[in-house]
Amino acid sequence: MAYGNLETLYRQVIMDHYKNPRNKGLKGDDSFYTVHIKKPTCGDDLTIQIKVEDGRITEIYQDGVGCSISMSSASVMSETVKGMKIEDVLKIIDNYVHMVKGEPFDENLDMGDAIVYQGVSQFPQRFKCATIAWNALSKAIEKYLNSPYHKDEE
Ligand code: ZN
Numbered sequence: 825m826a827y828g829n830l831e832t833l834y835r836q837v838i839m840d841h842y843k844n845p846r847n848k849g850l851k852g853d854d855s856f857y858t859v860h861i862k863k864p865t866c867g868d869d870l871t872i873q874i875k876v877e878d879g880r881i882t883e884i885y886q887d888g889v890g891c892s893i894s895m896s897s898a899s900v901m902s903e904t905v906k907g908m909k910i911e912d913v914l915k916i917i918d919n920y921v922h923m924v925k926g927e928p929f930d931e932n933l934d935m936g937d938a939i940v941y942q943g944v945s946q947f948p949q950r951f952k953c954a955t956i957a958w959n960a961l962s963k964a965i966e967k968y969l970n971s972p973y974h975k976d977e978e
Contacts (some may be wrong), residue, residue, distance in 0.1 A: 834940035839876075841937070844891045850887045857967040859960045863952055867966045868894040876968045880909050884972070886957065893950050897941060898957035904936035910965060911959035917958050924954045 852858065852873035860871040868890030875883040877926040884906050886898040905913045920938055922929040926945030968974055 828938075831943065834943060837940045838892065838896045841896035841899035841903075845886070845895065845899040847885050847906065848887055848899065850885050852883065852885055852926055856883070856885075857964040857971070859963040861956055861960045863890075863894075863956060865892060866894075866953060868953055868956050870898055870956050870960055871896065872898070872957065874961070874964045874968070875912065876974075879911075880907060881905050881913060882907065889899050890956070891953050893941075893944065893953040894956050896962075897938075897954050900937045900940070901957040901961060905961065906940050910968070913961070913965065917962050920958055921955060924951055950953070 850871060850873055851860075852875060856873040856875050858871065858873045860869075860956045862869045868888070870886065870888035870890065873883075874881050884902045886902050888895065888898065901935045903917065908916075909937050915933065916938070919933050920935060920941070923935075923939075924941055924944045941954050943948050
């Protein structure tokens with residue numbers, strides 16, 4: 825596929841997630857790990873909730889307000905990691921951050937629709953928009969890993 829077509833396809837995926845966000849709306853209870861992040865500079869404001877069972881993200885919700893990049897990537901992120909093992913999710917977060925920074929990343933690692941944010945590396949000012957959801961996810965996983973409940977499991 826020519827680069828122009830790929831770019832169009834990527835833009836369509838982003839707009840689809842922006843207009844029809846997946847896993848939108850906070851429905852989690854006390855058994856979820858919740859993280860809220862607000863970026864005053866561009867107004868992106870996002871909350872995510874994850875439920876972890878047997879080392880897997882079994883449920884995830886996201887809600888917030890912000891630009892098309894931040895809101896669509898929250899939808900993409902939620903869809904990508906739902907059902908995944910925490911250790912695999914951590915690999916994707918790391919790979920994704922390298923990709924949007926324009927650094928070398930593992931192109932063979934399946935990141936689902938998250939690959940469409942590759943072009944963000946050309947717009948460093950949008951880096952925060954493209955990573956807010958993944959940043960929130962990483963903080964939620966940190967909460968899970970540090971929770972007494974998780975330590976009891978081991
Ligand atoms: Zn933004």
